[in-house]
Amino acid sequence: MARPTSGQSKPGRTLLVLLALILAMGGAMFLQPAFTPKLGLDLAGGTTATLSPNTPNGTPPSEESLNLAVNIIRERVNGTGISDAEVAKSGDNIVISVPGADKDEVIKLVGTTAELRFRQVLAADAAQPQPSTMPTQAPTPSSSAAPSGQPSGSASTTPSVQPSANAPKPSASPTGKALSSALTSPNPSPSATAPARANDAKANDAKANDAKANDAKANDAKANDGKANNAKGNDPKATPSATPSADPAQDPSLAGIDPALIKQYNELDCAKNSGLGVQDDPAKPYVTCDQDGTVKYILDKAEVVGSDIDTASAGVQQTTGQWVVQLDFKSAGASAWSALTTKAYQAQAPRNMVAVVLDGVVITAPNINEPIPGGRAEISGSFTQESATKLADQLKYGALPLKFVRSSIDTISSTLGNDQLMGGLIAGAIGLGLVVLYSLLYYRGLGLVAVLSLVVASIITYEAVVLLGTYAGFGLSLPHIIGLVVSIGITADSFIVYFERIRDEMKEGRRTLRAAVEVAWVRARRTILIADAVMFIAAIVLYFLAVGGVAGFAFAMGLTTLIDVLVVFMFTKPFIALLARLKFFAKGHKLSGLDSERMGPETVRTTTPQEA
Amino acid sequence: MGLGRRLYRGEIDVDFVGRRKLWYSLSAFLLLFSIAGLVFSAATNGSPLNLGVEFKGGSVFTFAAPQATIEQVRETMTDAGVHQPIVQQAGSGWRVTTETLDEANLTKVQESVATELSVDPKQISITSIGASWGGEVANKAWIGLGVFMLAIILYLSMAFEPKMALAAIVALVHDLVITAGIYAWSGFEVTPATLLGFLTILGYSLYDAVVVFDMIKEVTAKLGTTSKKTYTMAANDALNHTLIRSLNTSLVAILPVAAILFIGTTVLGAGTLKDLSLALFVGMLVGTYSSLCVATPLLVTLKEREPKYQAIARRLASTGGGKGGTKRAAVAKN
Secondary structure, three states: OOOOOOOOOHHHHHHHHHHHHHHHHHHHHHOOOOOOOOOHHHHHHHEEEEEEEEEOOOOHHHHHHHHHHHHHHHHHHHOOOOOOOOOEEOOEEEEEEEEEEOHHHHHHOOOOOOOOOEEEEEEEEOOOOOOOOOOOOOOHHHHHOOOOOOOOOOOOOEEEEOOOOOOOOOOOOOOOOEHHHHHHOOOOOOOOOEEOOOOOOOHHHHHHHHOOOOOOOOOOOOOOOOOOOOOOOOHHHHHHOOOOOOOHHHHHHHHHHHHHHHHHHHHOOOOOOOOOOOOOOOOOEEEEEEEEOOEEEEEEEEEEEHHHHEEEEEEEEEOOOEEEEEEOHHHHHHHHHHHHHHHHHOOOOOOEEEEEOOEEEEEEEEEEEEOOOOEEEEEEEEEOOHHHHHHHHHHHHHHOOOOEEEEEEEEEOHHOOOOOOHHHHHHHHHHHHHHHHHHHHHHOOHHHHHHHHHHHHHHHHHHHHHHHHHOOOOOOOHHHHEEEEEEEEHHHHHHHHHHHHHHHHHHHHHOOOOHHHHHHHHHHHHHHHHHHHHHHHHHHHHHHHHHHHHHHHHHHHHHHHHHHHHHHHHHHHHHHHOOOOHHHOOOOOOOOOOOOHHOOOOOOOOOOOOOO | HHHHHHHOOOOOOOOOHHHHHHHHHHHHHHHHHHHHHHHHHHHHHHOOOOOOOHHHOEEEEEOOOOOOOOHHHHHHHHHOOOOOOEEEOHHHHEEEEOOOOOHHHHHHHHHHHHHOOOOHHHHHEEEOOOHHHHHHHHHHHHHHHHHHHHOOOOOHHHOOOHHHHHHHHHHHHHHHHHHHHHHEEEEEEEEHHHHHHHHHHHHHHHHHHHHHHHHHHHHHOOOOOOOOOOOOHHHHHHHHHHHHHHHHHHHHHHHHHHHHHHHHHHHOOHHHHHHHHHHHHHHHHHHHHHHHHHHHHHHHHOOOOOOOHHHHHEEEEEEOOOOEEEEOOOOOOO
């Protein structure tokens, strides 16, 4: 190996550093452990849908409204229990990627625009008992906030709304969704007034909001046919538990409600179909669940809609130190809101609640403690900062509704994905093989250096792709593969530039090979850096100004360019510097690619085979 | 000595720059031919290029049905209510392009293909593009192109000099127009993947020019009042000097692309791989030509107008210094 050099370079040391880097990356792969790249949907099979915002006057949507829309679609995705689905912004568009080629599922997720409505509650009931097999990842807030089961008298346990100008009424510390005892007790009594805490009351904190009550089985009801809540195929277990035998018609709380709605309500199984993503008609009453799937409601028609909201914000109520949500209505909305709260205030429970319906499900149903004129309201309950902020954002979406058009939907079957992957890999292998063959023929001994450099570059690229997949969620897609294959040429070119420079130096015939290697490097380095910089600029511009596949391609090109610089500096050059000490190269053996036949100023030999 | 042998030894001497007029006329002819193609295509097909569904909007179904005949596939589509399906066969796979269908009809076609051609519905790939989407992709591409050119002009002006940047960009536009012209005449489909290819050509075409210019800069840096070479000769020497590298690079770059093109057309049928590699293949061939025969002569034309080099040219002309003399310049030594 290397003798200590007197020269300006320490090739051995550089190579060791590079080796350490490769091993470190390999070690990181072992830690995971991950040895194969994460595949994008076009290679693994799956569905991608792109939504473009459709604003009335064609102006680009605000960042905030886009973020809210992304969150709502994320809620939908989580609500359906699809695993590994991704919702991401891409410029002004939203891209939803779902593994597994079921386009109907995705269309259901993205087919409707989320709307916000305020509806008076007509009836409420505990939803289906929790499925015995709760998803393991769902937190169980009840363990920390175990309901005591005692009627809590006057203390309201639901969130309540009051004019924010007034001093807020502190609400009870334990929280839960109160259900009128009339509905929760097996034998409904006509005089249901004192709200009791239902046994499945859930702490209204943020963790509970994320709890997925419905099991991860996708429901098969079509959300797009308008009749969202006809849970199909009711099995015996799916009858409402709260009113097993009571005839709903006798239940006073259900008085005056269209029997068809009551039937729908009785058959509704929140675990199967919570109504998430349904576009409810504001002019009609509506049957749905709350977002956790623990309570079901019959709701009156929407007297106030999302576009009536001016703004919403979360904050701490000065006097009580509690987190509350402030809600401001536009002038037209304010009078409608005043009328709605007056109506609710005068009604018996549960009709004293106004449900806020977002994207088809009830996100909160506060009690109305007094009529609220003036267009400013404050929702209190036992909010945490997180849950208050979330509710404020959800309400704000009503003020910034964003309609989307589905720009594209792309379903790749697993076989096609597999074919594309194989095709890309085979093309890469053939391309690499041809470049190797050519380098060996043309550069002979030096070609071996080129081949080894390509091998090193390939190893580093593979490690980088695997690690990016593991740590950054980078999914390898077809454009990436194409980008990598196309970049083989760029990588190989750096070696060619350097080799040609070395040959130039040798042709002069004034230097030893060892000196030529160093002088040529200084020159080649500049060319390589400028040329790679041009490629890198191209990659960056494409990455930031492109959509979809182009960005992936650009990313691969940029990555390769960086790796190319790394390999040339840390492998090719030091490796040649080492080789230059070998007799085989230094004396210009015929197979070294630096032979005198090749380098000599004039020659008369004609016996060498011809290559080009 | 044979050409291959001379190439191998790097002893090649072609008077590229001296044949400026030839290259300019050839390029002018190619450009006119390309523009004529675009105009002709616009007149006959209503659009200069044969745009794919991604730009026009439409739905594409891809599935494997080895036993099916083309009539069966077409019938299946029309049964499902598709008006004018375009059916293409690739290997055992089928690719059917239709007008943009809504969800209900997508599902209908999917079911129809599943039952009538006995294909597993999960193995049917569907792409459906709204008409406005393609416009957005195209707009982004144009913006990207503009920003890219600006960035490159700035960078090359700093790294080399503005005249080199200008020559490189002109060569680049030249490549794009000719590639587009080839697409117009041949009727190859333009998809986002093709755009990807076009944009990559930009990178390559510049990459090549950068390496040549780097050498020209080095060789011409030594030209002074007493030098025995005009800028033209020096540039030509530099060009010949990097010729091997240019040809090598182009070959090495085209090999993998040719591999993708081969795989894309034979194994996978129509699709991203084929669209992209075809554009790259055509573009690289044009790009190699332009970096040698357009960018450099153009640069020389620009530089020879500078007083300094005019003076050298006059002095050499009067002393009978070779016009088109192609003695190899000694490569600069530091």
